[in-house]
Amino acid sequence: METYEIFRDLAIIILAAKFMGIVAKKCKAPMVVGEIIAGLIVGPCLFDWVISSDYIAKMAEIGVILIMFSAGLETNLKELKKSGLIAFLVACAGVFVPFVGGAILYMAFYGWSAWGTEGFFKALFIGSIMTATSVGITVECLREMGFLKGKIGQTILSAAIIDDVIGIIVLTFVIGFKDPSSNTLLVVNNMVVFFAASLVGGYLLYRIMQKVDARYPHSRRIPIIGLGICFAMAYCAEKYFGIADITGAYVAGIILCNIRDAEYIDRKVSINNYMFFGPIFFVTIGLKTNLRELDTSMLWFSVCFVLVAMLTKVIGCGLMSKVCGIKGIDCIKVGVGMMTRGEVALIITQKGLALGIIDSSYFTAVILLIIVSSILVPILLKYLYTKAPDPVEPAAQST
Amino acid sequence: METYEIFRDLAIIILAAKFMGIVAKKCKAPMVVGEIIAGLIVGPCLFDWVISSDYIAKMAEIGVILIMFSAGLETNLKELKKSGLIAFLVACAGVFVPFVGGAILYMAFYGWSAWGTEGFFKALFIGSIMTATSVGITVECLREMGFLKGKIGQTILSAAIIDDVIGIIVLTFVIGFKDPSSNTLLVVNNMVVFFAASLVGGYLLYRIMQKVDARYPHSRRIPIIGLGICFAMAYCAEKYFGIADITGAYVAGIILCNIRDAEYIDRKVSINNYMFFGPIFFVTIGLKTNLRELDTSMLWFSVCFVLVAMLTKVIGCGLMSKVCGIKGIDCIKVGVGMMTRGEVALIITQKGLALGIIDSSYFTAVILLIIVSSILVPILLKYLYTKAPDPVEPAAQST
Numbered sequence: 183m184e185t186y187e188i189f190r191d192l193a194i195i196i197l198a199a200k201f202m203g204i205v206a207k208k209c210k211a212p213m214v215v216g217e218i219i220a221g222l223i224v225g226p227c228l229f230d231w232v233i234s235s236d237y238i239a240k241m242a243e244i245g246v247i248l249i250m251f252s253a254g255l256e257t258n259l260k261e262l263k264k265s266g267l268i269a270f271l272v273a274c275a276g277v278f279v280p281f282v283g284g285a286i287l288y289m290a291f292y293g294w295s296a297w298g299t300e301g302f303f304k305a306l307f308i309g310s311i312m313t314a315t316s317v318g319i320t321v322e323c324l325r326e327m328g329f330l331k332g333k334i335g336q337t338i339l340s341a342a343i344i345d346d347v348i349g350i351i352v353l354t355f356v357i358g359f360k361d362p363s364s365n366t367l368l369v370v371n372n373m374v375v376f377f378a379a380s381l382v383g384g385y386l387l388y389r390i391m392q393k394v395d396a397r398y399p400h401s402r403r404i405p406i407i408g409l410g411i412c413f414a415m416a417y418c419a420e421k422y423f424g425i426a427d428i429t430g431a432y433v434a435g436i437i438l439c440n441i442r443d444a445e446y447i448d449r450k451v452s453i454n455n456y457m458f459f460g461p462i463f464f465v466t467i468g469l470k471t472n473l474r475e476l477d478t479s480m481l482w483f484s485v486c487f488v489l490v491a492m493l494t495k496v497i498g499c500g501l502m503s504k505v506c507g508i509k510g511i512d513c514i515k516v517g518v519g520m521m522t523r524g525e526v527a528l529i530i531t532q533k534g535l536a537l538g539i540i541d542s543s544y545f546t547a548v549i550l551l552i553i554v555s556s557i558l559v560p561i562l563l564k565y566l567y568t569k570a571p572d573p574v575e576p577a578a579q580s581t
Numbered sequence: 582m583e584t585y586e587i588f589r590d591l592a593i594i595i596l597a598a599k600f601m602g603i604v605a606k607k608c609k610a611p612m613v614v615g616e617i618i619a620g621l622i623v624g625p626c627l628f629d630w631v632i633s634s635d636y637i638a639k640m641a642e643i644g645v646i647l648i649m650f651s652a653g654l655e656t657n658l659k660e661l662k663k664s665g666l667i668a669f670l671v672a673c674a675g676v677f678v679p680f681v682g683g684a685i686l687y688m689a690f691y692g693w694s695a696w697g698t699e700g701f702f703k704a705l706f707i708g709s710i711m712t713a714t715s716v717g718i719t720v721e722c723l724r725e726m727g728f729l730k731g732k733i734g735q736t737i738l739s740a741a742i743i744d745d746v747i748g749i750i751v752l753t754f755v756i757g758f759k760d761p762s763s764n765t766l767l768v769v770n771n772m773v774v775f776f777a778a779s780l781v782g783g784y785l786l787y788r789i790m791q792k793v794d795a796r797y798p799h800s801r802r803i804p805i806i807g808l809g810i811c812f813a814m815a816y817c818a819e820k821y822f823g824i825a826d827i828t829g830a831y832v833a834g835i836i837l838c839n840i841r842d843a844e845y846i847d848r849k850v851s852i853n854n855y856m857f858f859g860p861i862f863f864v865t866i867g868l869k870t871n872l873r874e875l876d877t878s879m880l881w882f883s884v885c886f887v888l889v890a891m892l893t894k895v896i897g898c899g900l901m902s903k904v905c906g907i908k909g910i911d912c913i914k915v916g917v918g919m920m921t922r923g924e925v926a927l928i929i930t931q932k933g934l935a936l937g938i939i940d941s942s943y944f945t946a947v948i949l950l951i952i953v954s955s956i957l958v959p960i961l962l963k964y965l966y967t968k969a970p971d972p973v974e975p976a977a978q979s980t
Contacts, residue, residue, distance in 0.1 A: 200805045410596035421585065
């Protein structure tokens with residue numbers, strides 16, 4: 183391929199993604215969905231203008247790393263400490279129930295596999311796709327209605343952040359065991375050493391960056407060094423610990439999320455992301471999803487996948503919040519608020535594809551889940567809040 | 582190569598480039614020089630940590646396109662119209678004399694070639710590397726001394742902008758003729774059609790973007806569509822007209838330089854550039870430059886190249902400004918101010934390398950030129966202005 187030919191692909195991807203993103207937003211769907219549809223349109227599904235070349239795939243991979251880095255940066259550790267036991271327990275249930283539900287769903291479709299077999303880990307992987315809540319749409323919706331700062335809103339928000347962290351840990355374990363011959367002890371050992379090293383090294387990095395930041399606030403070097411740390415940790419995680427690069431990038435984000443310029447780094451990284459790498463990643467998913475190859479069995483699986491993913495979240499989070507003393511309809515609010523899925527589910531699927539655990543046909547199920555959940559959740563939340571408005575809200579918001 | 586391995590290269594490149602860029606700035610040298618030296622350090626010249634893979638080369642190519650797009654966006658067409666005949670004539674002389682000087686230098690070293698032969702076009706290419714002024718350092722220096730808004734300062738600034746446009750046209754012609762068998766008429770025809778199409782299509786694009794901009798000012802879609810246009814024009818220029826992709830990107834920048842959000846687009850593109858693609862491009866140059874292979878003949882050529890490139894600018898611009906009625910020492914100020922070279926010289930060299938016109942050993946000469954000119958020009962300007970301060974200045978600046 184001549185070098186200039188990449189500009190053709192880039193122009194098509196960037197413009198199509200933006201256009202369809204705008205269309206999606208007009209239809210009140212998440213922009214991500216529009217960008218994926220752009221990939222379906224320009225890819226082998228329809229016009230066949232762009233082929234997913236090795237080059238584009240690597241750009242998409244950078245996009246994935248940047249999205250995870252951003253997610254880490256946006257974690258508010260102080261809020262997390264304050265958020266308390268209820269949010270933590272809700273998050274645990276919100277990871278555990280969908281995880282088990284997803285695994286059972288897979289085995290129900292493709293046969294029961296014994297502990298430790300390949301099929302068993304595939305099932306676990308399908309489960310781990312279901313874990314990560316993407317709370318963006320819920321937040322938008324609650325903010326619009328003016329209920330974000332209420333007790334339920336804050337519980338959802340905190341639980342969704344903790345849920346990300348737990349989800350990443352679960353994923354890291356599942357990927358660690360992907361090889362049926364893998365030594366359990368070694369995997370656990372790697373994991374423990376990685377998190378210990380991240381804790382110690384991360385604290386050192388954090389102190390150094392804090393000093394650099396204090397001396398040169400808002401300078402270009404801050405986001406650039408941050409980016410360097412992100413790439414370095416993504417590489418080291420995968421190379422030396424056998425842990426997913428996305429985990430490394432996410433942890434890099436968490437390490438830096440408390441320095442004063444964290445939001446500044448996030449802003450600069452986000453610009454790279456929304457102009458370049460993000461659209462490329464989402465369009466690539468569309469390119470890989472060949473709807474023509476979709477058969478009835480996969481279609482049924484996808485429908486069940488969506489149902490299980492949404493119900494397990496509502497059941498898991500709803501029941502746990504009931505156990506924690508949240509009353510009546512408010513439990514359902516929490517459950518519904520946690521139902522939305524987004525980028526992270528796609529990223530986990532992509533990781534499974536790259537590792538050869540699952541094949542690209544599962545994208546259909548995940549995309550369907552994102553679309554359905556992000557259309558349904560705002561409608562359900564509006565209905566629930568109209569029926570029973572948050573009583574604490576007006577006071578909390580006036581402060 | 583495993584995907585995660587690119588993160589290693591990216592981390593090393595980004596961090597090394599930033600570090601050496603800061604060191605260069607501390608030494609009052611341009612940051613670009615620091616970034617190139619970073620490439621020498623991490624590349625085969627010294628530590629051999631990073632190899633210039635196909636992947637990195639393509640990222641660098643995107644950097645080149647973005648730099649040219651930025652250069653186009655920063656062109657102020659209104660200023661250009663006002664700048665008048667003197668600046669135009671100075672720019673013409675500042676392109677023509679170095680162009681001829683460079684070609685003669687090459688032939689003096691490697692033998693005289695007849696019109697139309699391969700050697701002849703190589704010589705012309707070396708000439709065209711010498712044409713583009715990089716006025717950044719001069720501007721910094723004049724601003725610091727408070728003479729930027731004086732008559733001489735403004736003449737230099739305008740001439741440097743026009744000089745870019747003329748330089749790009751010259752380069753486009755030279756590349757068009759790179760193939761000794763190329764049909765002169767066809768090349769000229771392509772060129773004319775391209776610029777005509779850019780004029781008509783560009784005007785349409787400009788009007789459309791102006792409308793989009795008026796309706797959605799400062800929205801994300803503005804820089805994204807701009808970027809899409811940039812890539813599309815880079816591709817079309819090369820694919821359909823046989824014109825360098827960098828010309829396409831530059832013209833895309835000029836088309837958009839007059840919309841209200843031009844500066845906004847430039848800012849967003851620049852963030853992508855300074856965080857990612859820019860450093861990768863400059864480091865790549867360092868990676869390609871193998872100083873161990875440098876022989877005495879190339880060393881001599883480089884020294885002469887630097888001398889000719891600087892003297893031809895002073896002579897060309899200085900004499901022309903004398904012809905235009907600028908008096909005495911002020912002519913030398915104009916000549917010296919136009920002497921600095923920078924990114925664009927590297928980009929042209931890179932283009933010649935990609936097209937197989939010259940080999941990578943010429944980078945040494947260009948890098949040397951950038952270093953020497955950017956160290957010498959501020960010293961000379963300070964000396965000239967101390968000896969004969971600009972008399973118009975104080976009045977001009979107080980307004």
